Amino acid sequence: DAKTTQPPSMDCAEGRAANLPCNHSTISGNEYVYWYRQIHSQGPQYIIHGLKNNETNEMASLIITEDRKSSTLILPHATLRDTAVYYCIVRVGNNAGNMLTFGGGTRLMVKP
Amino acid sequence: NAGVMQNPRHLVRRRGQEARLRCSPMKGHSHVYWYRQLPEEGLKFMVYLQKENIIDESGMPKERFSAEFPKEGPSILRIQQVVRGDSAAYFCASSQQGDGYTFGSGTRLTVV
Numbered sequence: 001d002a003k004t005t006q007p008p009s010m011d012c013a014e015g016r017a018a019n020l021p022c023n024h025s026t027i028s029g030n031e032y033v034y035w036y037r038q039i040h041s042q043g044p045q046y047i048i049h050g051l052k053n054n055e056t057n058e059m060a061s062l063i064i065t066e067d068r069k070s071s072t073l074i075l076p077h078a079t080l081r082d083t084a085v086y087y088c089i090v091r092v093g094n095n096a097g098n099m100l101t102f103g104g105g106t107r108l109m110v111k112p
Numbered sequence: 113n114a115g116v117m118q119n120p121r122h123l124v125r126r127r128g129q130e131a132r133l134r135c136s137p138m139k140g141h142s143h144v145y146w147y148r149q150l151p152e153e154g155l156k157f158m159v160y161l162q163k164e165n166i167i168d169e170s171g172m173p174k175e176r177f178s179a180e181f182p183k184e185g186p187s188i189l190r191i192q193q194v195v196r197g198d199s200a201a202y203f204c205a206s207s208q209q210g211d212g213y214t215f216g217s218g219t220r221l222t223v224v
Contacts, residue, residue, distance in 0.1 A: 041201075042217060043203050043215030043216050044205075044213075045215070046214070097143075097167065099157050099160060100145075100213055102155040102156075104154055
């Protein structure tokens with residue numbers, strides 16, 4: 001799986017949009033971009049994933065650049081409960097046999 | 113539909129004892145993954161199992177650690193003769209072909 005690069009930490013004001021960047025310059029054509037988050041002491045939680053089109057669900061939006069070398073996770077109205085470590089992971093397909101490999105992630109702190 | 117169930121949530125063992133961690137996957141999921149998270153570190157893959165088979169154990173320590181996923185019952189991660197360095201959070205995830213991972217809440221092992 002391709003490696004990803006994320007800033008180690010970010011701050012965001014409550015109610016504002018949180019934009020979390022991820023670089024994956026060596027991504028292959030069959031690799032998806034996944035985002036998970038881990039709220040303190042809990043198990044990782046799936047947020048969203050995409051291949052090349054932008055995606056949106058009830059939790060977040062995922063913007064993938066046209067060359068697919070980077071992406072941004074957007075939390076449109078961050079709340080204090082969004083404080084967590086956010087992991088950007090690239091993975092071949094959605095095959096059960098392809099393990100998720102977690103890097104260091106971005107520690108997002110949402111402040112009042 | 114219950115999520116991934118792990119028990120116990122907290123486990124305290126003395127050095128040299130055995131630790132058994134249990135994971136019941138989501139209904140309909142036949143793929144189970146174990147991850148370990150040492151204090152202040154990221155999640156590291158340990159082992160991937162399907163019913164009655166170990167598919168990938170490349171992340172398992174060579175000694176004292178074993179895992180199984182029997183035809184009936186939960187998956188078990190077993191640590192023999194625990195040492196203080198085994199103190200960590202152990203997370204289990206499950207999936208079915210074509211689905212993403214769903215993680216449990218973890219078992220926090222403390223070796224005293």
